[in-house]
Amino acid sequence: MSCAPPGADQYRRKVLPERERARVRNQWLLQRLDTVLPEVMAREGFDCWVVSAREYNEDPVIMTLLPEPYMYARRRTILAFFRLADGTFEKLTLSRYPIVGPDERTDELFCGAAAQPAGPHHYYQAVWDPAAEEQWDCLARLIRERNPATIGINVSETFAFGDGLTHGEYEQLAAALGPEYMARTRGAERVAVGWLEYRTPAEIAAYAGIVEIAHAIIAEGFSSRVVLPGVTTTDDVVWWMRQKVTDLGLRPWFQPSVSIQSADSATPAMAGQAPPQRKLIKPGDLLHCDFGLVYLGLCTDTQQNAYVLRTGETDAPAGLHAALASGNRLQDIHLEMMVAGRSGNDILRMALEKAKAEGLDPQIYTHPLGYHGHAAGPTIGLWDQQGGVPGRGDYELFDGTAHSIELNVKCQVPEWGGQTVRMALEEDVIFTGGRCHWLDGRQTKLHLIG
Numbered sequence: 001m002s003c004a005p006p007g008a009d010q011y012r013r014k015v016l017p018e019r020e021r022a023r024v025r026n027q028w029l030l031q032r033l034d035t036v037l038p039e040v041m042a043r044e045g046f047d048c049w050v051v052s053a054r055e056y057n058e059d060p061v062i063m064t065l066l067p068e069p070y071m072y073a074r075r076r077t078i079l080a081f082f083r084l085a086d087g088t089f090e091k092l093t094l095s096r097y098p099i100v101g102p103d104e105r106t107d108e109l110f111c112g113a114a115a116q117p118a119g120p121h122h123y124y125q126a127v128w129d130p131a132a133e134e135q136w137d138c139l140a141r142l143i144r145e146r147n148p149a150t151i152g153i154n155v156s157e158t159f160a161f162g163d164g165l166t167h168g169e170y171e172q173l174a175a176a177l178g179p180e181y182m183a184r185t186r187g188a189e190r191v192a193v194g195w196l197e198y199r200t201p202a203e204i205a206a207y208a209g210i211v212e213i214a215h216a217i218i219a220e221g222f223s224s225r226v227v228l229p230g231v232t233t234t235d236d237v238v239w240w241m242r243q244k245v246t247d248l249g250l251r252p253w254f255q256p257s258v259s260i261q262s263a264d265s266a267t268p269a270m271a272g273q274a275p276p277q278r279k280l281i282k283p284g285d286l287l288h289c290d291f292g293l294v295y296l297g298l299c300t301d302t303q304q305n306a307y308v309l310r311t312g313e314t315d316a317p318a319g320l321h322a323a324l325a326s327g328n329r330l331q332d333i334h335l336e337m338m339v340a341g342r343s344g345n346d347i348l349r350m351a352l353e354k355a356k357a358e359g360l361d362p363q364i365y366t367h368p369l370g371y372h373g374h375a376a377g378p379t380i381g382l383w384d385q386q387g388g389v390p391g392r393g394d395y396e397l398f399d400g401t402a403h404s405i406e407l408n409v410k411c412q413v414p415e416w417g418g419q420t421v422r423m424a425l426e427e428d429v430i431f432t433g434g435r436c437h438w439l440d441g442r443q444t445k446l447h448l449i450g
Contacts (some may be wrong), residue, residue, distance in 0.1 A: 161189070327424075368401060
């Protein structure tokens with residue numbers, strides 16, 4: 001990847017208008033509903049999956065199942081998916097309003113008796129007539145008619161993504177289904193996670209360009225276009241990044257951060273601890289950022305580093321370059337251990353063992369990436385849980401998934417009197433074909449400001 005800051009046109013060539021974004025996302029959704037979801041349900045052994053949510057209290061999964069321009073579950077939206085014995089896969093909606101995409105219209109305000117089959121303008125077959133029966137009664141009837149052996153509902157002690165069925169919705173579902181069919185329900189956390197984590201070829205193709213936008217914003221933020229040593233503060237750079245995302249018509253999924261390490265300051269604290277004291281950027285500083293944006297429903301997450309040149313300097317101290325090289329080596333080791341079928345905890349343990357055997361002082365806290373920033377899939381360490389993460393770390397790595405390779409190494413910098421520097425890096429990969437691929441390269445050279 002290039003560290004050169006881009007011009008404004010380079011950003012904008014990659015950002016579609018809202019209407020076109022909606023069309024792209026809905027094309028992806030139609031494909032995912034027909035390919036990804038049946039495969040995940042079959043893999044996990046579910047004949048039926050029910051997703052129910054009320055307006056403004058949405059299940060974390062349901063918005064990824066609804067097309068643009070849906071922004072919430074209207075009143076109550078119930079989606080029901082069935083794998084039938086004849087191989088048919090049904091996608092049903094029990095919703096008072098038709099589920100359509102942009103520029104798609106229906107003459108009926110209510111689904112009602114005008115229930116429509118799934119087709120190019122309808123993502124789900126509408127099966128509920130409010131004039132004929134109650135919503136929950138309709139769902140119970142559909143389930144009795146299809147008689148699934150295993151019914152998935154979104155309850156989980158491990159994954160928030162699989163725990164979106166609220167207590168009130170659960171009680172109404174139980175009352176509607178009765179003891180016989182409620183006995184067939186079980187937590188569908190692995191269906192929810194599998195649906196969320198898998199990236200289709202079309203999504204993967206677009207993801208590289210999304211990460212490229214994030215890299216370009218960091219490159220400009222860590223340049224003399226934005227940073228004037230002795231005047232600019234870390235907060236100034238943070239809000240410049242935030243504003244840049246807004247100006248492009250995108251959004252961040254968390255507030256960016258920028259911190260300082262220098263020969264006269266202590267190593268910044270990790271997340272959740274007291275922040276470093278100095279915010280004014282000076283020559284000789286090592287800057288670090290943590291930055292993520294959302295575009296086309298997909299999140300990025302990046303940490304990179306920059307050095308502010310002193311008068312007469314043309315490069316950063318060799319010790320800082322060596323620290324970055326050590327961070328790159330830890331990335332290499334980490335990626336070597338990412339093998340399909342291994343749990344996040346196994347990947348963490350094996351990577352840390354090899355890194356320490358090579359003399360590195362490592363920490364790894366990698367997480368999945370996708371519809372959410374800290375997304376569905378295996379957790380590979382937390383910064384404060386380097387011995388493994390029960391539950392989420394026991395989930396295995398699947399092909400076709402995206403991950404944010406987040407880690408750090410601690411190194412002594414001779415030019416700074418042997419002071420310890422934490423070189424924290426975070427770059428995004430797609431795991432496909434049995435190996436990891438950087439979505440837009442990784443930082444192998446420090447950004448230089450001056």
